[in-house]
Amino acid sequence: MSCWKSFPAMCSLLLLFPLFLHSSLALVSAQGSNSTALWQTLSGNAPFVVARGGFSGLFPDSCGVAYNFAVMVSVPDVILWCDVQLTKDGVGICLPDLRLDNATDAPTILGTNRSSVYLVNGVRTKGLFTVDFNFKELENVSLIQGIYSRTNKFDGNEFVILTPQDVVNQFKPPGFWLNIQHDVFFTQHNVSMRNFVLSVSRSIIVNYISSPEVGFLRSIAARVPRTTKLILRVLGPTDTEITTNQTYASLLGNLTFIKTFASGILVPKTYIWPISNDGYIQPQTSLVSDAHKAQLEIFASDFFSDLPLSYNYSYDPVTEYLSYFDNGKFSVDGVLTDFPISPSSAIDCFAHLDKNAKSQAKPLVISNFGASGDFPACTDLAYSNAISDGVEVLDCPVQITKDGIPFCMSSINLIDTTTISQSPFINRSKKIPEISSNEGIFAFDLTWEEIQGLTPSILNPYSKFTLFRNPRFRNSGKFITLPDFLALAKNASTLSGVLIHIEHAAYLAKDQGLSVTDAVFGSLSKAGYDNQTALKVLIQSPDSAVLKRFKQENNSYELVYQVDMSIGDVLNTTVVDIKSFANSVTISKSSVFPENQLFLAGSTDVVKKLQALKLSVYVETFDNEFVSQAWDFFSDATVEINSYVLGANIDGVITSFPKTSARYKKNRCLTMKETPNYMSPVQPGSLLQLVTPDYLPPKTAPSPVLDDKDVAEPPLPPVLAKAPAPAVDSGPTASSPTSKPNGQPKLGAGAGILFLNLAILSIALLPF
Ligand SMILES: *[C@@H]1O[C@H](CO)[C@@H](O)[C@H](O)[C@H]1NC(C)=O
Ligand SMILES: *[C@@H]1O[C@H](CO)[C@@H](O)[C@H](O)[C@H]1NC(C)=O
Ligand SMILES: *[C@@H]1O[C@H](CO)[C@@H](O)[C@H](O)[C@H]1NC(C)=O
Ligand SMILES: *[C@@H]1O[C@H](CO)[C@@H](O)[C@H](O)[C@H]1NC(C)=O
Ligand SMILES: *[C@@H]1O[C@H](CO)[C@@H](O)[C@H](O)[C@H]1NC(C)=O
Ligand SMILES: *[C@@H]1O[C@H](CO)[C@@H](O)[C@H](O)[C@H]1NC(C)=O
Ligand SMILES: *[C@@H]1O[C@H](CO)[C@@H](O)[C@H](O)[C@H]1NC(C)=O
Ligand SMILES: *[C@@H]1O[C@H](CO)[C@@H](O)[C@H](O)[C@H]1NC(C)=O
Ligand SMILES: *[C@@H]1O[C@H](CO)[C@@H](O)[C@H](O)[C@H]1NC(C)=O
Ligand SMILES: *[C@@H]1O[C@H](CO)[C@@H](O)[C@H](O)[C@H]1NC(C)=O
Numbered sequence: 001m002s003c004w005k006s007f008p009a010m011c012s013l014l015l016l017f018p019l020f021l022h023s024s025l026a027l028v029s030a031q032g033s034n035s036t037a038l039w040q041t042l043s044g045n046a047p048f049v050v051a052r053g054g055f056s057g058l059f060p061d062s063c064g065v066a067y068n069f070a071v072m073v074s075v076p077d078v079i080l081w082c083d084v085q086l087t088k089d090g091v092g093i094c095l096p097d098l099r100l101d102n103a104t105d106a107p108t109i110l111g112t113n114r115s116s117v118y119l120v121n122g123v124r125t126k127g128l129f130t131v132d133f134n135f136k137e138l139e140n141v142s143l144i145q146g147i148y149s150r151t152n153k154f155d156g157n158e159f160v161i162l163t164p165q166d167v168v169n170q171f172k173p174p175g176f177w178l179n180i181q182h183d184v185f186f187t188q189h190n191v192s193m194r195n196f197v198l199s200v201s202r203s204i205i206v207n208y209i210s211s212p213e214v215g216f217l218r219s220i221a222a223r224v225p226r227t228t229k230l231i232l233r234v235l236g237p238t239d240t241e242i243t244t245n246q247t248y249a250s251l252l253g254n255l256t257f258i259k260t261f262a263s264g265i266l267v268p269k270t271y272i273w274p275i276s277n278d279g280y281i282q283p284q285t286s287l288v289s290d291a292h293k294a295q296l297e298i299f300a301s302d303f304f305s306d307l308p309l310s311y312n313y314s315y316d317p318v319t320e321y322l323s324y325f326d327n328g329k330f331s332v333d334g335v336l337t338d339f340p341i342s343p344s345s346a347i348d349c350f351a352h353l354d355k356n357a358k359s360q361a362k363p364l365v366i367s368n369f370g371a372s373g374d375f376p377a378c379t380d381l382a383y384s385n386a387i388s389d390g391v392e393v394l395d396c397p398v399q400i401t402k403d404g405i406p407f408c409m410s411s412i413n414l415i416d417t418t419t420i421s422q423s424p425f426i427n428r429s430k431k432i433p434e435i436s437s438n439e440g441i442f443a444f445d446l447t448w449e450e451i452q453g454l455t456p457s458i459l460n461p462y463s464k465f466t467l468f469r470n471p472r473f474r475n476s477g478k479f480i481t482l483p484d485f486l487a488l489a490k491n492a493s494t495l496s497g498v499l500i501h502i503e504h505a506a507y508l509a510k511d512q513g514l515s516v517t518d519a520v521f522g523s524l525s526k527a528g529y530d531n532q533t534a535l536k537v538l539i540q541s542p543d544s545a546v547l548k549r550f551k552q553e554n555n556s557y558e559l560v561y562q563v564d565m566s567i568g569d570v571l572n573t574t575v576v577d578i579k580s581f582a583n584s585v586t587i588s589k590s591s592v593f594p595e596n597q598l599f600l601a602g603s604t605d606v607v608k609k610l611q612a613l614k615l616s617v618y619v620e621t622f623d624n625e626f627v628s629q630a631w632d633f634f635s636d637a638t639v640e641i642n643s644y645v646l647g648a649n650i651d652g653v654i655t656s657f658p659k660t661s662a663r664y665k666k667n668r669c670l671t672m673k674e675t676p677n678y679m680s681p682v683q684p685g686s687l688l689q690l691v692t693p694d695y696l697p698p699k700t701a702p703s704p705v706l707d708d709k710d711v712a713e714p715p716l717p718p719v720l721a722k723a724p725a726p727a728v729d730s731g732p733t734a735s736s737p738t739s740k741p742n743g744q745p746k747l748g749a750g751a752g753i754l755f756l757n758l759a760i761l762s763i764a765l766l767p768f
């Protein structure tokens, strides 16, 4: 049987990764001879990765591609998980639910009029039950995506329903796990799960069998091969185990009893790290050590990188996994996951990393408004946390107050990043077409004293997906002046530089009489940045005129030109132009890997062309929230960063979550002779090749080519002499000769990034 019908030649999915061979040798060296000392699992070995229905986070649960892909991108001892259901004629199939409705096209193929209503553990349930059909009747039913927030673009592949024997014979998994969610139900319908399981475990090697039903496990305990381990799957604490009539909480109260018929337990992850109502991790329970004391293995379930994680993990799935097996106190024996690539890299590349491990990759880690993924942008908290998170270049977007004080704030419009719209200052709101088409309350209309009194407000760029950032700290922190920022940075021994971002300089000079360039010069020189070499100074601007002005003044600063639109290419003459006033260029992620409906469509030559003239290329903005990443990156920020670094050779990442990028640079998989697949860059465009024509997104026009006139700008206008003299000591206020300002209105950055279906709001939880 081919793994799917339409494109059997693609079964192996070799296209997806440039390195497709399993590098088990590299792994042996990675997990190391003395790894036993490291892991606090029951066996002392590394924890297992159990792939639920294969790589079900991306492909339809339990389909051949999902299983095959999980084997390809996971640790070499990955375990494939199959939820077994029985057909009317007693054939076991791998399917996530005992109804065909959700994860297959059965309603169309078989007709919904063949639905039944049955009691499932006492609950009336309607649907197309597998137990109503003979196996042969399901031959034309295909597996499709059953979770509405995940992409349905692979549904045209006619993935066939597989039996456990198919999975083992076709994909030769290193480990295999059968989950029997319902035994009582099938017994009531006169098919025997026990017979099926006992017979199948004589024909293939089954490493684990789990069930939430104690009676089932006890009934097979004496009959399964000794190499097969039985695991009690624990449901909610107040759910009743139907064969003993005890709640799972009370069953867990006697681990000795569980040990009489099982060698381990599988528990939802919150049994180990409970989560508060507001989404924060609470102190760990003693369950892992209790289980280990009772000589029971303990596996944790419910790892979904595409659901909101606890805020403690900053939307970084690798951090979450590490908290379950590299926390210094205990380690679970395995994790049940829909995204097996993430625990694989967590185990092999990141666990037990030395704090002082050396960097293994070049990208400069540049913050985006400090650690703005966790704290209000550009506050003292965002900055001090970025430093402790390991940022290398700390950024300050400079705004200037009415009284001429330069300070750091992510936007010139105070509404974007403070609670000012709920304050009496609302009467200072106005519309300035040169800056934005929307009304705003602008930094240059308030004094520094007034701005200091404002309450910061955390950025929530993904709020329309109901993904919010660190709510307990949403209004914490203080804004700081540029001189204070420079002092803070100078004091941090781990930084390699600061990035000062300048926008709207022409408008501020011409219309507000404020010279932001002079304020920056003055602050840098006063803070002693002119005479030192410890900290690099990067001046970034989307305006070439600003960079030219700096170039006249000081040659030791690195000048960074920000291309603030998505581009598909750049003319060679334009690169030469840019080279005349800049040392590096910041471009958007989509200018490297263009996307179509969240699938990578390919890659551009922009990075190569810029680097050919020795311009460094920084890329913005790397966020951890999974909705900000293409499907190709498997809802894992580390996979995205790695693909840009190894796949596109970029020189720096600009990120709201510097911790993730800083950790990425130290990962030990980068030093292995053969890079394991889970640390190989994804091949842009390859995932799209697995989409059948009927599901392909419409082709989109390529992004524009950056040309000379996009870059050309008149010099900065002179500073209008209407405002009071800047309170900050700055150089001479005189500026370049007269000329018209750059009249291009700049619309808010980052417009139109995402088109993910809003169905994510009504996310369908997994069918159990
Ligand atoms: C474990 O490995 C480290 C280096 O990775 C080495 O320094 C140490 O001696 C080893 N320990 C044992 C017990 O082999
Ligand atoms: C179900 O509906 C189809 C047409 O939609 C019909 O051909 C078939 O006979 C119906 N089957 C039953 C059992 O009602
Ligand atoms: C499946 O489809 C084939 C081809 O269309 C058809 O011959 C066969 O009868 C179908 N099987 C079932 C069970 O409907
Ligand atoms: C199962 O078999 C019993 C006895 O043979 C019969 O009474 C019962 O109706 C059957 N149940 C189902 C769901 O087929
Ligand atoms: C299970 O326990 C409940 C209350 O404790 C009782 O009402 C019910 O009859 C019991 N069921 C069985 C099958 O023992
Ligand atoms: C726990 O289970 C063991 C084994 O079944 C039994 O001997 C013991 O009495 C139970 N302990 C309690 C507190 O119920
Ligand atoms: C999770 O974050 C909250 C808020 O920062 C903190 O109070 C709590 O201690 C953290 N939980 C753990 C287990 O570190
Ligand atoms: C705004 O409101 C404050 C009082 O809330 C008042 O003192 C101030 O004059 C008003 N400013 C403008 C421009 O209307
Ligand atoms: C610099 O660091 C020292 C010690 O870490 C601290 O006492 C001092 O307050 C810091 N200064 C500034 C300006 O942050
Ligand atoms: C920095 O160097 C300039 C001359 O290059 C000198 O005038 C100034 O005093 C120096 N500042 C410091 C803080 O050393």
Ligand SMILES: *[C@@H]1O[C@H](CO)[C@@H](O)[C@H](O)[C@H]1NC(C)=O
Residues within 6 Å of the ligand: 572, 609, 612, 613
């Ligand atoms: C542009 O520059 C690249 C590398 O610098 C070179 O390979 C390419 O041929 C040039 N293209 C044109 C049209 O000159």
Ligand SMILES: *[C@@H]1O[C@H](CO)[C@@H](O)[C@H](O)[C@H]1NC(C)=O
Residues within 6 Å of the ligand: 101, 102, 126, 127, 146, 764, 765, 766, 767
């Ligand atoms: C599964 O399908 C049924 C309809 O057959 C629907 O009511 C239910 O919500 C679906 N469950 C999930 C988890 O999508």
